[in-house]
Amino acid sequence: MTFAIGVDIGGTKIAAGLVSEAGELLKRESEPTPDDSSTIPKIVAALAERLAGDEKIVGVGIGAAGFTSTDRTTVRFAPNINWVDEPLAEQVSALLDLPVVVENDANAAAWGEFAFGAGEDTDDLLLVTVGTGVGGGIVHHGQLYRGGFGVAAEIGHMRIVPDGIACGCGQHGCFEQYASGSALVRNARERVANGDPGTDALRALADGNLSKITGPALTDLAHDGDELSIELLADLGQWIGEGLAILASILDPRVIAIGGGVAGAGDLLLGPVVEAFETHLPALSHRPQAEVRLAALGNAAGIIGAADLARTEPV
Template sequence: MTLAIGIDIGGTKVAGGLVDERGEILARARRDTPHRSKRPKVVEDTIVDVVEELRSEGHDVSAVGIGAAGFVAADRATVVFAPHLSWRDEPLRDALSKRIDLPIVVDNDANAACWAEWRFGAAQDDSDVVMVNLGTGIGGAILLHGELYRGRFGIAGEFGHMQVVPEGQRCECGNRGCWEQYASGNALVREARAMILANSPVATDLASRVDGRADELTGPIVTEAARDGDPTSTELLAEIGHWLGIGIANLAAAFDPGTFVIGGGVSAAGELLLGPARDTFRRRLTGRGYRPEARIVAAKLGNEAGLIGAADLARNESAT
């Protein structure tokens, strides 16, 4: 059995796993992500530390895959920009290759997650897949004819920064009206906190869950309240789902996939989110009523999709 190591680098954690050919994780390791003020070498040290821990039991490992939250260049060696780290045109693959005596593959974390869902998760029966990851913002990936599409410069799939509302909410990217300002974890929490701060009587349940401290409200708290039957939380998630459906309809017009896989932390809301998304998707789909509709399904592999996909991509590429 050929084993590979997958590393998923996010804003808060560096998660690693020893992954077999079936996508099963045999061992795990985790570290906190160094603050973005730290030098790139500190992040490299963290990655190397995780790899060494996973190799410490003497397993025969074929390759290491890195899924990075950031723009990975078309050479799949350089991280052009990572918002939560100090990487700017960072030659990550070459730097790690000097310290790890295994083939190194670097890719965007959403690409890695999409690959994992196609190989082992929610999209195994389709060869044309678009993945949308709803977290703090929105990430995404495109798989066409069984191959990841990365674009000319390696940066395809940054769906969160499609403009859906001209001159709308200001986005951290510098533009206005970006999709992630309406269909992300940040958007959900922003709206819920605003209702608490306004002392809205319909936000009583949410306010009671955080003792009136709006800044302590999180997306999972809103989801929990909705599951408990709070109508306001249910409405907030439905609104996020509505905007999700709008964006997905646009992506269907561009890529015409057979399956949309919805991942990321917000997807834990399940049908509270996906039901409204499907409803809006059907109403906004170009040529509705005269064309097949893509499936919209929840991701199956959760937070470990990135490291599973990174490991599998590395194993496959090292074997060629």
């Protein structure tokens, strides 16, 4: 059996794992993402060496939040890490003497779900990751779809509300401003700040500090039966479902998987998503309908997918 190293570089943490060819995450380690991005290649190499031990490693796959080049060698732009045209594959490969591929983090997660998770039974998958923002990855006819320039599936910046909420990308009304974990938390904090009815549980959670109202904490309250938290998750699901209907009209996937931190809400989120999706999908009664599922691999999807892509030639 051969092994590969998968790496997921985020704005706060660099997570890496030793992954078998069957998609098993055998070992996992992480380090904080440094303020000095120039040290990231050394951190990635050190994590890979620790994880590899005496095993034979065929390659290293790196998922990074941002635009990556078509040849999977360079991070073109990663705003959270201050990278522009960063030759990351070359830098890490020189330290490890191993083949290295670099891919967008959501693309890597989509490939992980396709190969070993929620998309194992299909050759057409759309993964939607709902966390701080909204990311996406597309697998079409068994191949990762990257677009003409390698930057496809930036679905979080699909504009759905003209002149809507300002987005960090410079536009207004982007999907992720309404359908993300950040939007969920923003709405919850606004309800408490405004003294809206039904906010008792959220107000107690905040205890005078609105920053204590987080996505996971709100989800826990919803699972415990707090009506406002359930309502807020349903509102979020409505936005997600409406966006999925637009995406399905364009991409026509067989399966849509919902991943990311907010997916931890389970059916409290999935139910409203599916309801809104079916309501807004054009000509519903005259077309095959994609199945909407929760992703299966959790926060390991990016690591597992990146590792598997290290075994695969770019297409």
